[in-house]
Amino acid sequence: MHTVNPKYQDKSWDFRTADTKEYTHCFHTYPAMMIPQIARKLLNQYGMEGEWLFDPYCGTGTSLVEASLFGMHSVGCDINPLVRLIATTKLMFIPLDILDSELKKLDKVLFQVEFGTDKVPDAPIPKIPNLDYWFSEEIIKSIAYLLDCINKVEDQAVRNFLTVAFSETVREVSYTRTSTFKLHRIPAEKLENFNPDIFGTFRKKLNRNRQGLAAYLEKRKDVEASICDANTVNGELPMPCPLGGYNLVITSPPYGDSHTTVAYGQFSRLSAEWLGLPNARKIDRLAMGGQNSRETLAGTPVSSAIKKISSIDEKRAREVSAFYIDLEHSISSAVKTLSQRSTICYVVGNRRVKDVTLPTDEFVVFAFGKHGFSHKETIVRNIPNKRMPLKNSPSNVAGQTSTTMHEENIVICQRTD
Ligand SMILES: C[S@@+](CC[C@H](N)C(=O)[O-])C[C@H]1O[C@@H](n2cnc3c(N)ncnc32)[C@H](O)[C@@H]1O
Secondary structure, three states: OOOOOOEEEOHHHOOOOOOOOOHHHHOOOOOOOOOHHHHHHHHHHHOOOOOEEEEOOOOOOHHHHHHHHHOOEEEEEOOOHHHHHHHHHHHOOOOHHHHHHHHHHHHHHHHHHHHOOOOOOOOOOOOOOOHHHHOOHHHHHHHHHHHHHHHOOOOHHHHHHHHHHHHHHHHHOOOEOOOOOOOOEOOHHHHOOOOOOHHHHHHHHHHHHHHHHHHHHHHOOOOOEEEEOOOHHHOOOOOOOOOOOEEEEEEOOOOOOOOOOOOHHHHHHHHHHHHOOOOOOOHHHHOOOOOOOOOOOOOOOOHHHHHHHHHHOHHHHHHHHHHHHHHHHHHHHHHOOEEEEEEEEEEEOOOEEOOEEOOHHHHHHHHHHOOOEEEEEEEEEEOOOOOOOOEEOOOOOOOOOEEOOOEEEEEEEEEOO
């Protein structure tokens, strides 16, 4: 029997005016990033220097970067190889003198093609379907050349640093609309005048990231941090796992399946294809709730909501069930790695489907409750600055939208036995 303890709104968790791009948090945008201030505040309340933090859906590594600044060792997992690369790079020790000397060399080479008389030299172009649908011919040549220059850098940490700036640049110089995380091309009438400055964009990102890195290196503690590709939904466990288990989880799982909530895979696809990363077109199917389920969930806090959805649209109800079944599997795996006195902090959104609200926060309490965790509290915060779609289409009918993602819940449970 799970008990549900206090759930309350607390504006001090909104962080309306906070700078969310300090340190290496500035490196690369990504949908629905956790803001560092949430992880920081949770670490201050529940963290202990020298202990271990785990994030099963680490994305670009916000909670791991904060753990390193706080003084906790950390491990993160994500099924998306692009964000594993970004998170790894945000946590890395990159000697600034080596970085600066490589940046200088690269700058010289790029200056030659930008402002000299040389044309952009030919470089290998990867075989990507429909490449010319997303990029102009000129931009394809420049991206290929830039990537070739980056791949020639020998130092792996520096190469990662450059690759992260490259990845963000690729999306910005493509014909993708910036107003959505999904891949939609800008309108035909705008294509002709779309003439992005690829090298300038890349350089700006390098400068910004160099500043963030310097601030991070100055403050980070001497702790371990690593990223692995374990999928806890399938029972895979994170490595390394400390003796006695992790003491703290700070994480933000997806709000629902990628197809109808946040399309992480589509957001990453163009960069991932240029970089030759695996599963570039499959991430959204591999993500939680990406595969259909025949089961419908009974006896859980989301079951009556799913029943209501089922009376309107049975297929949709099965899709929603698939997500919660995966979430429960993932929680069952994660608890195996947690210590006997661990605290879990899950930042979740209660999305609406077919105008029915799904109490994901209660589901998390229920799923951890099955493994001996008791609910401490749930804090409700407004989302003033998290980058995610504020409007979705709960009925899945184009044009019919509803603003459902204005708040999120920070669910805190503790193992007390
Ligand atoms: C809300 S985002 C996390 C954002 C992260 N907190 C940040 O600040 O960047 C959720 C992440 O879960 C990942 N994901 C989805 N299904 C997963 C699974 N089965 N195992 C691990 N990660 C998964 C997605 O790829 C996405 O990066």
